[in-house]
Amino acid sequence: AHLSKPLPLDVAPIKFASWMGGDRDGNGFVTPDVTREVCLMKRMKAANLFRTDLERLQGDVSITHGSPELMALIGTTEGAVREPYRAFLTQMIDKLQNTANWAEQARDALHRDSTSPMVDTPSKDSIYLDQDELTNDLMVIHRSLCGTGNEATADGFLSDIIRNVSAFGLTLVPLDIRQESDRHEEALDCITRYLGIGSYTEWDEETKISWLVQQLGSKRPLIRAGVWDECPKIFTPTSMDTLGTFEMIAEQHEGSLGAYVISQATTASDVLAVYVLQKDAGVQKPLRVAPLFETLDDLKGATDTMESLFSLPTYMGIIGGSQEIMIGYSDSAKDAGRLAASWSQYETQEKLAELAEKFNIELTFFHGKGGTVGRGGNPATFKAILAHAPDTINGRFRVTEQGEMINQNFGHGDRAERTMDIYTAAVLAEKLTERPKPNDEWRAMMDKLSDISCDAYRNIVREDERFVPYFRSATPELELSKLNIGSRPAKRKAGGGVESLRAIPWIFAWTQTRLNLPTWLGVGEAVGEVLASDDGDKLREMYRDFESFRTTIDLVEMVLAKSEPTIARHYDN
Numbered sequence: 321a322h323l324s325k326p327l328p329l330d331v332a333p334i335k336f337a338s339w340m341g342g343d344r345d346g347n348g349f350v351t352p353d354v355t356r357e358v359c360l361m362k363r364m365k366a367a368n369l370f371r372t373d374l375e376r377l378q379g380d381v382s383i384t385h386g387s388p389e390l391m392a393l394i395g396t397t398e399g400a401v402r403e404p405y406r407a408f409l410t411q412m413i414d415k416l417q418n419t420a421n422w423a424e425q426a427r428d429a430l431h432r433d434s435t436s437p438m439v440d441t442p443s444k445d446s447i448y449l450d451q452d453e454l455t456n457d458l459m460v461i462h463r464s465l466c467g468t469g470n471e472a473t474a475d476g477f478l479s480d481i482i483r484n485v486s487a488f489g490l491t492l493v494p495l496d497i498r499q500e501s502d503r504h505e506e507a508l509d510c511i512t513r514y515l516g517i518g519s520y521t522e523w524d525e526e527t528k529i530s531w532l533v534q535q536l537g538s539k540r541p542l543i544r545a546g547v548w549d550e551c552p553k554i555f556t557p558t559s560m561d562t563l564g565t566f567e568m569i570a571e572q573h574e575g576s577l578g579a580y581v582i583s584q585a586t587t588a589s590d591v592l593a594v595y596v597l598q599k600d601a602g603v604q605k606p607l608r609v610a611p612l613f614e615t616l617d618d619l620k621g622a623t624d625t626m627e628s629l630f631s632l633p634t635y636m637g638i639i640g641g642s643q644e645i646m647i648g649y650s651d652s653a654k655d656a657g658r659l660a661a662s663w664s665q666y667e668t669q670e671k672l673a674e675l676a677e678k679f680n681i682e683l684t685f686f687h688g689k690g691g692t693v694g695r696g697g698n699p700a701t702f703k704a705i706l707a708h709a710p711d712t713i714n715g716r717f718r719v720t721e722q723g724e725m726i727n728q729n730f731g732h733g734d735r736a737e738r739t740m741d742i743y744t745a746a747v748l749a750e751k752l753t754e755r756p757k758p759n760d761e762w763r764a765m766m767d768k769l770s771d772i773s774c775d776a777y778r779n780i781v782r783e784d785e786r787f788v789p790y791f792r793s794a795t796p797e798l799e800l801s802k803l804n805i806g807s808r809p810a811k812r813k814a815g816g817g818v819e820s821l822r823a824i825p826w827i828f829a830w831t832q833t834r835l836n837l838p839t840w841l842g843v844g845e846a847v848g849e850v851l852a853s854d855d856g857d858k859l860r861e862m863y864r865d866f867e868s869f870r871t872t873i874d875l876v877e878m879v880l881a882k883s884e885p886t887i888a889r890h891y892d893n
Contacts, residue, residue, distance in 0.1 A: 329462070329479060330455060332487040334740050337578045339496040344565065345583045346500065346822070351561065352568035353430050355495065359576045360430075362491045364423035369492075370454070371416040373481050374409050380477060381405035387464035393457075405461060412457055419447040419490075441573075449573045451489040458482045494578035497569065497607065499562065501582050501590040507562040508593055510555045511542050528589040533634045535596045542600045566601035577607055579686070581646055585611035586618055588628035595638060606638065610686055614648030616656040616774070619664045623671040630679040639681070644718070645672060646686040649696025650823030657777030657842040660770040662872050665696075669712040670757075686718040691725035692827050692839075698875060701739070705746035707871040710755045717747045723824075755867065762862050765855065766869065769846040777842035794891045795829035797821070833891040834884035843876050 327333065341358030344350035386394075386404035394407050401407050422442055441449070448454050458481060465474035509520040520528065535542065548555035548563050555563075569577060580594055591611050598606045613622040626645070629635045647669065652661040669685060676683035689696035698704035705717065721729060729739040758766065780787055792798060830837045850859050862869050 329459070329482045330486050332483070333744065335487060336493045337496055338493040339498050339581070342495040342577070343498040343581075345498045348561075352564040355497070355565070356568055356571070357427055357430050359491070359495060359572055360423045360427040362493065362495070363573075363576070364420045364427065366488065366490050366492045367416045367420035367423065367448070370481070370485070370490075371413055371420065373477075373484070374413050374416065377477055377481065378406050378409045378413075380473060381409070381461075381465075383465070383468070383470060383473070385468045387460075387467050390460055390464040393460060405464070408457075408461065412454075415446065415448055418442060419449075422447055448490055451485060451575055454490060455482065455485050458485065489575045491575050494575060496578045496581055497565065498581040498583060498612075499565070500584045501586065501593075502584065503558060503562045504582070504590070504593040504597060506556065507559040507597065510548070510559040514543065514547070514551060514554045525587055525589055528587075529592060529628070529632075532589060532592040532596050533632060536592070536599060536634050536638070541602075542596075545601070563597070563601070566597045566603070569598065569607065570602045570604070574605070579610045579644055580607040581610045581612050581686075583612050583614070584618070585613060586621060586625065588625055588632075591625075591629055592635065595635075608639070608642075608644055610644040610646045612646040612648055612686075612688065613668065614651035614655075616652055616660065616664055619647070619652060619668040622668050623675055626672060627675055630675065630681065636679075641680065642682040642684070643676065644684045644686055646688050649687065649689045650827075653696060653838060654821075654823050654826055656770075656774045658773075658839050658876065659843045659846060659872060660774035660777070662696075662868075663766045663770045666709050666868055670709045673709070673712045673714075682716075683714075684716040684718055685712060686720075688720050690720075690722050690823065690827065691728075692831065697725070698871065701742045702746045702749075703867075703871060705743075706750055706753070706755070707868045708750070709868070710757055713747060713750050715747060715751050717743070717750075756865075758866055758868075761858065762866055762869075765850070765858060765862060768855075769850060772849055773842035773846035775842075776845040780841065791829070794833065794888075796832050797825055797829040800825050800828055800832070833888045834882075835888035835891075836879050836883045839879040840876050840883075843873075847873075 341350065341355055344355075382403055383405055384402055386408075390404055390408060391401075394401060394404055394411070396404075396407075441447075444453075458478065462474045462478055462482065465471065465478070505521055512518055512520040520531075523531070545567060548560045569580075580598075582590055582594060585591065591609055594609045595606060611622075611625070613619050613625075622645070626643070647665055649661070649665065652665060655661070656664070672685075673683060675681075687696070689698075691697045698707075705713070728735070730736040827838060847859070850856065863873060864870070
């Protein structure tokens with residue numbers, strides 16, 4: 321019944337977000353003021369873009385008849401204004417210009433005086449702060465044109481503008497905030513010590529959850545704003561930055577921010593902590609909180625963590641029936657190798673989807689993939705989406721496009737359109753295609769392959785004391801970390817070995833030598849051992865009929881074909 325019909329104007333099947341200026345995980349350069357500035361710049365840019373669109377639209381609507389609704393908003397009657405649409409658009413253009421001017425002035429104030437960063441927000445009537453306000457004004461024009469026999473004009477450039485507002489809002493892209501769980505624990509530890517009730521970090525998980533739930537139900541704030549600046553002996557510099565970030569979140573207008581992603585999330589208290597810190601900062605509409613499960617152990621413990629949360633009535637009341645969970649592809653592969661990580665990601669998403677169904681939760685997975693195979697990427701986007709576990713996407717697919725992949729997939733109009741076509745087609749096909757789940761024999765085989773490959777991978781990367789010196793000397797890892805091309809420092813912590821290294825320099829270093837070691841290390845041992853056993857035919861059957869397994873093997877084969885051991889040998893020497 322809906323085929324061959326356009327989508328409603330206010331529907332956006334694809335939406336974009338960003339965390340450039342919001343991702344502070346391991347990056348001390350992303351301060352609360354940096355995020356404030358990015359939010360203001362986005363509003364300024366969006367207002368200027370829509371103002372330019374409306375100025376162009378003015379040239380298309382020299383029509384003299386408007387609806388009573390339109391005339392009432394202009395403040396006049398039919399015939400009193402010769403060109404009512406242009407008159408109304410002039411009001412809207414002025415309002416968008418005022419919006420851009422306000423955002424620019426507020427941004428400039430950040431650089432003049434960091435103690436009072438925000439300028440006064442003008443009255444709601446003079447600027448656009450809410451996406452619905454701009455949409456409603458545009459829909460008044462659309463209804464008026466349709467009601468006066470000008471449907472062709474209504475469904476032309478005006479409809480394009482309305483769809484752009486639906487897709488991009490008044491901020492172009494909502495900004496996700498990302499921070500690691502340890503920073504929230506540290507901030508709460510400072511708060512509890514300031515309050516004289518002990519050290520939060522020393523409490524067990526049950527005590528933490530009980531206290532956090534109690535705070536979520538309390539109407540009293542834990543501390544007053546800014547108290548951390550007065551007590552430097554209790555509040556550490558990093559805890560001050562964390563608390564300042566939540567204070568910044570509370571200042572933002574509707575649509576500026578998206579999700580709050582918690583890196584290295586391992587427990588239910590990690591998630592509750594962010595909601596408590598938002599509440600204590602006075603955030604009126606809390607950002608949805610997405611725990612990021614990254615390592616192999618984190619992925620295996622994710623279901624228990626989320627079940628603990630879903631079993632709390634307080635938490636269920638906060639999330640309102642929907643939950644976002646981020647799956648870390650890069651760090652899990654760095655932790656356990658590509659084959660073991662991909663199977664753990666598959667099983668974890670299956671279990672979490674079943675858990676969400678049990679608690680009647682609408683679950684959205686946020687897939688944290690990089691462009692390269694070693695970071696979870698797959699150049700065949702359509703096949704990659706269909707390789708996910710059945711019943712885990714359900715029409716909702718959120719994924720990262722990072723670094724060079726942004727330009728490759730969205731850098732030109734035709735490429736962007738093609739990329740969005742593929743995503744849309746794949747998500748629809750996944751929902752409408754019946755795909756078999758792996759049987760018990762396949763699951764046992766995948767467990768065996770994962771164990772063998774993970775052991776082989778870790779025996780070299782973790783256990784062999786020669787590996788780290790070899791990695792440092794045979795790859796340009798140290799040189800890459802000095803280049804100003806990354807979104808953050810190369811390591812989470814200044815010291816440490818491979819485990820503290822970010823996935824990007826880890827992958828790029830091996831790519832530069834053409835060895836591509838992280839993608840294939842351990843896979844050959846696992847596949848070779850099984851092929852040499854009585855289970856060889858079963859493995860061939862899995863490759864033929866189990867799409868996810870076949871996709872993984874094909875990707876490893878592709879990377880091996882592109883690798884150049886001869887070039888890598890020059891780096892070794």
